Amino acid sequence: MAVNFETALSQTAAQVEDALNRLLPSKVGDRLQEAMRYATLGQGKRIRPFFVMQSCKLHGVAEARALTVAAALEMIHCYSLVHDDLPAMDNDDLRRGLPTTHKKFDEATAILAGDGLLTFAFQLLADGGESPALIAALAKAAGPDGMVGGQMLDMQAQSTGFASLEKISAMQQAKTGALFEFACTSGPLMAGQDASALRTYAKHIGLAFQIADDILDVESSAEALGKATQKDKAKGKKTFVDFLGLERAKVEAARMVAESKLALIPYGEKADVLHQAADFIISRQK
Amino acid sequence: MAVNFETALSQTAAQVEDALNRLLPSKVGDRLQEAMRYATLGQGKRIRPFFVMQSCKLHGVAEARALTVAAALEMIHCYSLVHDDLPAMDNDDLRRGLPTTHKKFDEATAILAGDGLLTFAFQLLADGGESPALIAALAKAAGPDGMVGGQMLDMQAQSTGFASLEKISAMQQAKTGALFEFACTSGPLMAGQDASALRTYAKHIGLAFQIADDILDVESSAEALGKATQKDKAKGKKTFVDFLGLERAKVEAARMVAESKLALIPYGEKADVLHQAADFIISRQK
Numbered sequence: 001m002a003v004n005f006e007t008a009l010s011q012t013a014a015q016v017e018d019a020l021n022r023l024l025p026s027k028v029g030d031r032l033q034e035a036m037r038y039a040t041l042g043q044g045k046r047i048r049p050f051f052v053m054q055s056c057k058l059h060g061v062a063e064a065r066a067l068t069v070a071a072a073l074e075m076i077h078c079y080s081l082v083h084d085d086l087p088a089m090d091n092d093d094l095r096r097g098l099p100t101t102h103k104k105f106d107e108a109t110a111i112l113a114g115d116g117l118l119t120f121a122f123q124l125l126a127d128g129g130e131s132p133a134l135i136a137a138l139a140k141a142a143g144p145d146g147m148v149g150g151q152m153l154d155m156q157a158q159s160t161g162f163a164s165l166e167k168i169s170a171m172q173q174a175k176t177g178a179l180f181e182f183a184c185t186s187g188p189l190m191a192g193q194d195a196s197a198l199r200t201y202a203k204h205i206g207l208a209f210q211i212a213d214d215i216l217d218v219e220s221s222a223e224a225l226g227k228a229t230q231k232d233k234a235k236g237k238k239t240f241v242d243f244l245g246l247e248r249a250k251v252e253a254a255r256m257v258a259e260s261k262l263a264l265i266p267y268g269e270k271a272d273v274l275h276q277a278a279d280f281i282i283s284r285q286k
Numbered sequence: 287m288a289v290n291f292e293t294a295l296s297q298t299a300a301q302v303e304d305a306l307n308r309l310l311p312s313k314v315g316d317r318l319q320e321a322m323r324y325a326t327l328g329q330g331k332r333i334r335p336f337f338v339m340q341s342c343k344l345h346g347v348a349e350a351r352a353l354t355v356a357a358a359l360e361m362i363h364c365y366s367l368v369h370d371d372l373p374a375m376d377n378d379d380l381r382r383g384l385p386t387t388h389k390k391f392d393e394a395t396a397i398l399a400g401d402g403l404l405t406f407a408f409q410l411l412a413d414g415g416e417s418p419a420l421i422a423a424l425a426k427a428a429g430p431d432g433m434v435g436g437q438m439l440d441m442q443a444q445s446t447g448f449a450s451l452e453k454i455s456a457m458q459q460a461k462t463g464a465l466f467e468f469a470c471t472s473g474p475l476m477a478g479q480d481a482s483a484l485r486t487y488a489k490h491i492g493l494a495f496q497i498a499d500d501i502l503d504v505e506s507s508a509e510a511l512g513k514a515t516q517k518d519k520a521k522g523k524k525t526f527v528d529f530l531g532l533e534r535a536k537v538e539a540a541r542m543v544a545e546s547k548l549a550l551i552p553y554g555e556k557a558d559v560l561h562q563a564a565d566f567i568i569s570r571q572k
Contacts, residue, residue, distance in 0.1 A: 025430050032430055032438040083401060088393035107374035108441050111397065115369060115404065116430040122408045123425035125418075132412040135421060139409030144311050144318055144402040152318040155394050 005276030012053050012070075013046040019071040023124060035105045035113035036120070040078040043096040047209075048183045049074050054274055055187030055198055058267060068128045069186055072121040076142050077179060079117035082110050084151060118142075134189050141178035150175025158237050165243045169207065177206035197266050204260035205278050211253040212282045214239040218246065253282045291562030298339050298356075299332040305357040309410060321391045321399035322406070326364040329382040333495075334469040335360050340560055341473030341484055344553060354414045355472055358407040362428050363465060365403035368396050370437060404428070420475050427464035436461025444523050451529045455493065463492035483552050490546035491564050497539040498568045500525040504532065539568045 020040055025033045049070035056066035085092040085100040086107060093103050102110035125135050140146055153171040184202035188195035218241055241249045257278045264271040306326055311319045335356035342352035371378040371386040372393060379389050388396035411421050426432055439457040470488035474481035504527055527535045543564045550557040 030435075031442065032435055036430065083397055086394075086397065088397060109438070111369055111372065111374060112434050112438050112441070115400070116434045118401065118404055119425050119429035119434060123422055123429055126422035126425060127418070129418050132415050132418070132421070135418070136409055136412035139405050139412060143405035143409055144322065148398050148402045148405060149316075149318055152395070152398050155398070156317065 003273050005273050005280055008054075008273050009045070009047075009050050009277075009280075012050045013044075015053075015067060016046045016049040016070055016074060017041065019067045020074060023068070023071050024075075025120070031105070031109060032112055032116055035101055035109045036116050038104055039082045039101045039110075039113055039117065040075060043098070044074075044078075046070075046074060048077055048179060050277070051180065051183035051202075051274075052186045054277070055184050056190065057187070058198075058270060058274075059187035059191040059193055061187050061190045065128065065190065066187070068124060069130065069134070069190070070183075072124045073138065073179065073183060073186075075117045075121040075124075076138070076147075079114040079121075080142075080147055080151065082114040082117070086110060089151075089155065130190070134186070137185075137189055138182055141182040146174055146178030147176075150178070154237075161238045165240070168238065168240060168243065172207065172210040173203075176210050177203060180206035180209065197263050200263035201260045201274065201278075204256045204263070205281055208253045208256035208260065208278070208281045211240045211249050211256070212284065214241045215246065215249055215253070216284075217241075250282075257282055289559050291559055291566055294340075294559050295331070295333075295336050295563075295566075298336045299330075301339075301353060302332045302335040302356055302360060303327065305353045306360060309354070309357050310361075311406070317391070317395060318398055318402055321387055321395045322402050324390055325368045325387045325396075325399055326361060326403065329384070330360075330364075332356075332360060334363055334465060336563070337466065337469035337488075337560075338472045340563070341470050342476065343473070344484075344556060344560075345473035345477040345479055347473050347476045351414065351476065352473070354410060355416065355420070355476070356469075358410045359424065359465065359469060359472075361403045361407040361410075362424070362433075365400040365407075366428075366433055366437065368400040368403070372396060375437075375441065416476070420472070423471075423475060424468055427468040432460055432464030433462075436464070440523075447524045451526070454524065454526060454529065458493065458496040459489070462496050463489060466492035466495065483549050486549035487546045487560065487564075490542045490549070491567055494539045494542035494546065494564070494567045497526045497535055497542070498570065500527045501532065501535055501539070502570075503527075536568075543568055 021037075024037050024040060026037065027033050052070040052073060053063075053066050056063070056069075081095060082101045084090050085095055086102055092100050094100065098104075100110075101113055105113070122135065122139070125138065142148065150171050150173070153167075154175055157167075157171065181199060181202040184198045184205075185195040187193075188198060217239070240252070244252055260278045261275055264274055267274075307323075310323050310326060312323065313319050338356040338359060339349075339352050342349070342355075367381060368387045370376050371381055372388055378386050380386065384390075386396075387399055391399070408421065408425070411424065428434065436457050436459070439453075440461055443453075443457065467485060467488040470484045470491075471481040473479075474484060503525070526538070530538055546564045547561055550560055553560075
């Protein structure tokens, strides 16, 4: 029987919440650990962990092992949100409808909580006995050639704007795409199998996800989204929508989703949930 | 013939500088990578890498392999300085006589350069094929149970002060001691041998190093030290010197050095340079 995507996503979210709650340090009265937990637990679609779990399932990786990797990846995603929200960066007060970590605690605590989450994620993977190759892949996706590098390009664009569609694409591939790619390819990487099909899938849904984000930023209300909208416009920062227009952006996102599905052909019906996930990327309302 | 410590230290510093220069990303015109290099290259005693190299030498680990681990550790040390210097943290404008990274670049770039260095350090170790056990040991030393946790305790003490000598010791063991311990035990860890003697050595020189730092903060001029002095006092933060007085602090540092030397007995003459290093810790002028 076919698995429903929404059900699979919410089941994974609950599993990941449980894993994060269990794995994160939890010394009572420890302000740093409280901030690390605040920044990670609670809301969030857990979309990256979802791709880890699906990728692992397709390649026969045990669920407990997959969950630890999924939790470590989510910690890295959450640390990046904490640092990106800082006053010196995007200066956001609200995240998922709640005060950002530096508003709830203070700036110093937020900086350190981010540092702690990033470091702890690598500790988790290494303690779990994951291979140096997997650890290197995550570090590469999260580091100067990946997410951190992409965030830097994004910051720089706030003063200069993006000169071209290619430059936005490159920024997004680094800032968001690299972690998506790690998530989608983690299964074959952990199983020592070929990751090329899922890599192609990931590249396309990563871009679709970001174009969809830009569209949401224009079309949604802050209330529905749980965070400030049209901030890009307010900062004079150019988005996919600026270069393509709203309609062409939607067509482009749909094209990326179609390409991502082509890459799943080798998996046949086993990849049904990933097909649905690709559709969700562009149909979501927040 | 006996090796002279000062010569060994400066030789290691040159080797490590060369390794860092070679290993750090270096895309021309990439502001993030420029900031990562600015924060890492140039000055610095490279005392942690020195202990890595000596520890590896004592346990027969190949020099090239030791250098990569030493460079990764130094990147983590340097990232911590970049984040600690931020306005929301210690708010320092000067580091080793030069503008701190956020003064030379800007706050956002400094935050990201720190994130990039931390992530890249793990990438280096994993790409070098180091074991999950070694990677976990470094992450533990640098994370919420180690350096980041210690920095948090230090930040909190800026408003409340340390209540006792034990609390300062615990903070210093986490903030500074844990990375020293990783450095000193890296050789046996990488060789799969017993690390207990070097762990004892490390614990004592770590504490000696920090007591000596507090003494230097009181006795040195900013000119000699290349950074602001008496900042702890200005912030009302209690140090070892406050609890022990200057003379007893010196005696305690000397006692720690003596204890550290006892731990080296199993190594005999081979550990001569580490004996000298322990003496250097409390005799250094900056």
